[in-house]
Amino acid sequence: MIDSGRLYENLHQKGIRFFSGVPDSLMKDFLQYLQEHAVPGEHIITANEGLAIALASGYHFRTGRIPLVYLQNSGLGNIINPLSSLADPEMYAVPMLLLIGWRGMSGKKDEPQHQKMGRITIPMLEAMEVPYYLLSDQEEELFDTIQTAITKAADCSCPVALLVPGNIFTPYTALNAEKDFFSLGREEVIREIINRFSGTEKLICTTGKTGREFYELNKEAGNKFTNYLLCAGAMGHAGHIALGVSADHTSTILLDGDGALLMHLGGLTTIAPFAAGDFFHIVLNNGQHESVGGQPTAGFSADLCGLAAAAGYSNTVLIQTDEELKQWLATAPSQKGLHFVEIRIKQGSRQNLGRPAGVPMEWKNDFMNAIQKNLIEYSTTIEGRGEFVPNQFLYSGQGRKKNIPDQRESL
Ligand SMILES: Cc1ncc(C[n+]2csc(CCOP(=O)(O)OP(=O)(O)O)c2C)c(N)n1
Known part of the structure; x- marks a missing residue:
């Protein structure tokens, strides 16, 4: 097994002095160490993996040094563009190390969303003409491989991948356990949402533990919600799935993560301009990537409600306490229109969190069947709404027309 501190020292000795990326649970111990020991300016967590490639390129342009970008292999999709059209030897030829957590590695059982990417990780690197090496869990061997990769990156002036085949790091305990700033827990919030909304809304859940928690709690509530879909993979895309399904004009709840x-x-x-029906975009903001080890996000430093309002959300609310949550939920289910709801929560989740039964194809079929049924019931029971006018007809292309009332309010 690899000691995170010794790996960090070894990379340092070899001249690797800049680290950026999006966290992965396979590297959580190393990333926690990095978070605590990197000198200021040496380590930056980016909002997505493609941005880390661009940031690392900028670092290289400034220093001439080789940076390291870390990511889960699910982030390969996000880096293809900047890798092929920025860092590639046929473009600006940026030498860098890509430390990639290999989820779904061939032969290893993993969650459904990792299977395909696990299988195509090597073919993708080959198609991208990125040289790659598999890391060992033996220190000496691993240090040698890193040296080989650095030499390769310098020689070809190109990105070189180092694949992390599993959890190869010895457990690292954080020096300073982060203090909780907020008292609400994610499960508590999800439970309240399940209790207070009618259960007929379409509900889309973001990637990570939120979906698994929703699944468990909904089961405990006798499967009150039937119209739900867990966005098990495709991190960051739950919002647009919700947008896509909102166009049937029944209510939509989106449970998002920061x-x-x-x-x-x-x-x-x-x-903001295209969401149809009553749409509740609820962000469970714990200020971190809790599902993969708790590395910080900009969730607590950015003004998420301000960003949503600037994007055109007509209603925004920030909830930080149990009282505020109860107050909002007392009226929320009957509120109309588009809502952005940021709920600040503490860290953590239960140890024995289960995984949803079945396979993604069944989840999809269940969801589609449920919302079709819902739609039929809806159109036969609600009079007067007729054909809905999608919000895009209100959108001029140069911004929302100010003199056109928000028709969602009157629907
Ligand atoms: C493109 C991509 N990059 C990285 C991951 C790994 N990953 C899964 S969940 C997660 C954290 C999500 O953070 P947040 O939305 O704040 O939810 P939380 O885990 O805190 O509940 C990450 C980084 C992924 N699934 N997809």
């Missing part, structure tokens, strides 16, 4: 929201933050500017 890390996921920030990963594709620009999506707010499309959800």
Whole structure:
């Protein structure tokens, strides 16, 4: 097993002095060490993996040194563009190390969202013409491989991948356990949402533990919600799934995470003008990537409600206490229109959190069947609404027309 401190020292000795990326649970011990020991300016967590490639390129342009970008292999999709059109030897030829957590590695059982990417990780690197090496869990061997990769990156002036085949790091305990600033827990909030809303809303859950918690708590509530879909993979895309399904004009609840929201933050500017029906974009903001080890996000330093309002959300609310949550939930289910709700929560989740039963195809079919049924019931029971007018007809292309009333209010 690899000691995180010794790896950090070894990288330092070899001239690697800049680290950036999006965390992965396979590297959580090393990343926690890095978070605590990197000197200021040496380590920056980016909102998505592609941005880390660009940041690392900028670092290289300034210093001439080789940076390291870390990511889960699910982030490969996010780096293809900057890798091929920025860092590639046929473009600006940026030597860098890519430390990639290999989820779904061939032969290893993993969650459904990791299977395909696990299988195609090597073919993808090959297609991208990125040299790669598999890391050992033996220190000496691993240090040798890193040296080989650095030499390769310098020689070819190109990105070189180092694949992390599993949890190869010895457990690292944080020096200073982060203090909790907020008292609400994620499960508590999800439970209240399940209790207070009718259960007929369509509900889309973000990547990570939120979906698993929703699944458990909904089961405990006798499967009150039937119209739900867990966005098990595709981090940062739950918002646009919700946007896509909102167009049937029944109510939509989106349970988002701060890390996921920030990963594709620009999506707010499309959800705001196009979301149909009553749409509750609820961000469970714990200021960290809790599902993969608790590394910080900008969730507590950015003004998420301000960002949403600037993107065009007509109603925003910040909830920080149990009282505020109860107060909001007392009226929320009957509120109309588009809502952005930031709920600040503490860290942590239960140890024995289960995983949803079944396979993604079944989840999809269940969801589609449930919302079709819902739609039929809806159109036969609600009179007067008729054909809905999608919000895009209100969108001029140069911004929302100010003199057109928000028709969602009157629907
Ligand atoms: C593109 C991509 N990069 C990284 C990951 C790994 N990953 C899974 S969940 C997660 C953290 C999500 O953070 P947040 O949305 O704040 O939710 P939390 O885990 O705090 O509940 C990460 C980084 C991923 N699934 N996809």
